[in-house]
Amino acid sequence: MLIKTLFAGFGGQGVMSMGLSLAEAAMLEGKNVTYLPAYGAEVRGGTANCTVAVSDDEIASPVASSPEFVVAMNQPSAVKFQHHIQSGGLFFLNSSLVEADIIRGDIEIVRVAANKIAEDLGSPKSANMVMLGAFIRKSGLVEMKSVMESLKRILSTKKKLIEINEKALNAGFNLF
Amino acid sequence: MTKVLMDGNSSIGEAAIRAGCQCYFGYPITPQNELTEYMATHLSRRKGCAFVQAESELAAINMVYGASVVGARAMTSSSSPGISLKQEGISYLAACELPAVIVNMSRGGPGLGSIAAAQSDYFQATRGGGHGDYRTIVLAPSSVQELADLTMRAFDLADKYKIPVIILGDGVLGQMMEPVEFKREAPAQLPVREDALRGAKGRPSRIRKTFTSNPAELEEINWSLFRRYGLIKKEETTWETFMTDDARLVVVAFGIAARIAKGAIRNVRAEGLKVGLLRPITLWPFPDEAVKEVAKNVEHFLVFEMNMGQMIEDVQLSLEGKGEVSFYGRPGGVIPNPSEVARVISRLYYQKGLK
Numbered sequence: 001m002l003i004k005t006l007f008a009g010f011g012g013q014g015v016m017s018m019g020l021s022l023a024e025a026a027m028l029e030g031k032n033v034t035y036l037p038a039y040g041a042e043v044r045g046g047t048a049n050c051t052v053a054v055s056d057d058e059i060a061s062p063v064a065s066s067p068e069f070v071v072a073m074n075q076p077s078a079v080k081f082q083h084h085i086q087s088g089g090l091f092f093l094n095s096s097l098v099e100a101d102i103i104r105g106d107i108e109i110v111r112v113a114a115n116k117i118a119e120d121l122g123s124p125k126s127a128n129m130v131m132l133g134a135f136i137r138k139s140g141l142v143e144m145k146s147v148m149e150s151l152k153r154i155l156s157t158k159k160k161l162i163e164i165n166e167k168a169l170n171a172g173f174n175l176f
Numbered sequence: 177m178t179k180v181l182m183d184g185n186s187s188i189g190e191a192a193i194r195a196g197c198q199c200y201f202g203y204p205i206t207p208q209n210e211l212t213e214y215m216a217t218h219l220s221r222r223k224g225c226a227f228v229q230a231e232s233e234l235a236a237i238n239m240v241y242g243a244s245v246v247g248a249r250a251m252t253s254s255s256s257p258g259i260s261l262k263q264e265g266i267s268y269l270a271a272c273e274l275p276a277v278i279v280n281m282s283r284g285g286p287g288l289g290s291i292a293a294a295q296s297d298y299f300q301a302t303r304g305g306g307h308g309d310y311r312t313i314v315l316a317p318s319s320v321q322e323l324a325d326l327t328m329r330a331f332d333l334a335d336k337y338k339i340p341v342i343i344l345g346d347g348v349l350g351q352m353m354e355p356v357e358f359k360r361e362a363p364a365q366l367p368v369r370e371d372a373l374r375g376a377k378g379r380p381s382r383i384r385k386t387f388t389s390n391p392a393e394l395e396e397i398n399w400s401l402f403r404r405y406g407l408i409k410k411e412e413t414t415w416e417t418f419m420t421d422d423a424r425l426v427v428v429a430f431g432i433a434a435r436i437a438k439g440a441i442r443n444v445r446a447e448g449l450k451v452g453l454l455r456p457i458t459l460w461p462f463p464d465e466a467v468k469e470v471a472k473n474v475e476h477f478l479v480f481e482m483n484m485g486q487m488i489e490d491v492q493l494s495l496e497g498k499g500e501v502s503f504y505g506r507p508g509g510v511i512p513n514p515s516e517v518a519r520v521i522s523r524l525y526y527q528k529g530l531k
Binding site for chain 2: 020023024027032033034035036037057058059060061062063065
């Protein structure tokens with residue numbers, strides 16, 4: 001089974017880190033995985049996105065023209081990518097920043113007030129991990145413990161951050 | 177050794193270090209900057225190794241020339257327009273029979289083109305690229321793991337045959353991350369190459385030059401180069417086949433396009449179409465014998481490239497007029513998806529009346 005996920009948002013929101021954590025977790029579970037970042041001639045504060053493909057078989061293309069899951073962390077991403085999602089797919093919206101009307105009726109919309117929850121936790125920068133937690137719960141793509149393990153690998157030199165990120169991940173995971 | 181998640185460009189860097197690369201000379205260009213960055217961080221820290229960000233692509237390739245003359249394993253990397261600038265140096269390396277590894281993470285062209293992935297440098301890579309009668313070995317990986325494996329092989333081939341080796345990747349391969357395993361540890365010290373120039377104390381002096389005013393002498397150099405090329409063709413030609421045994425139609429594709437084609441073939445196989453894949457791993461030498469072998473049982477070929485049709489000429493040459501060759505290409509940095517290629521395959525399959 002091949003599942004593609006697209007993470008999108010402002011540069012600086014940590015969308016690349018979300019994709020990277022998921023990709024690393026999938027690798028730890030022995031799955032085939034590709035992670036493709038997309039930043040063209042972008043500007044600071046502009047949009048950034050990455051695509052993660054997870055599969056039991058070889059992955060033909062790391063590019064997703066119609067991903068199963070899309071995570072939109074800001075308004076422009078929500079507008080841009082809502083039409084890309086495969087019918088029946090999941091659309092994760094950061095409802096703290098997204099006000100766009102979603103006109104598609106053939107996809108499931110998951111609203112997560114990622115920024116607000118992160119602020120309540122006392123770490124506004126970890127909104128991406130709140131969202132990732134919710135994503136892991138709803139998508140079931142990888143196990144939560146693999147994501148925790150991947151965080152430890154990615155943040156191996158910044159031990160203080162691991163705790164903050166774990167808290168944010170759990171907050172998102174336990175929303176549903 | 178466990179797997180690590182790494183982007184293609186960085187994996188080339190790590191593989192090069194583990195292959196004993198001592199010198200890296202580069203000049204920034206997207207989409208290969210992660211390789212320059214990786215070498216700046218990791219190679220520069222190693223004892224006896226050198227990392228230089230050169231002032232231009234020309235400087236970088238000529239630094240490789242200098243390092244190779246004195247016996248160091250040296251490499252440079254760039255992307256399409258930058259590789260064009262390096263061609264003079266590559267021709268000189270070929271003339272002097274010097275090993276070197278040159279990475280081209282190619283992008284859309286012509287001109288400055290786009291920074292997206294394309295395969296339009298096939299002609300340039302496989303026909304020598306610069307002036308003069310010469311070839312370079314060209315390796316075409318299709319995954320991050322293969323980028324690492326072929327980088328190690330590139331250094332071995334370069335030394336074994338005293339020849340510049342090109343690794344022809346593209347923007348997607350360079351930028352994407354995949355799990356990769358490095359199958360070698362970096363050597364503590366490599367033996368000094370026998371023909372390295374390190375002072376003539378106790379032996380007659382040796383001269384490395386690319387100019388001779390005597391045509392007969394130069395002809396002999398050309399002959400000797402091509403004797404070696406013949407040997408490389410015999411010993412080092414590499415390819416992969418996928419589901420060709422019962423195939424009625426075979427897709428020929430390299431690099432990232434081969435990977436997309438493989439996905440497309442899985443799709444059409446699920447619908448009962450007998451389609452296979454032939455993927456050249458060495459673009460030069462081109463696996464013409466492999467094409468001929470497949471053509472014993474297959475009449476229809478589809479060449480799929482992310483350009484306007486370059487490798488198709490090698491496929492046609494290999495077939496010597498036999499078989500029927502069709503082409504599908506997307507130039508300019510557009511990356512077709514497997515379902516698009518699957519549609520092309522099934523349309524062709526039914527048009528040709530295959531069952």
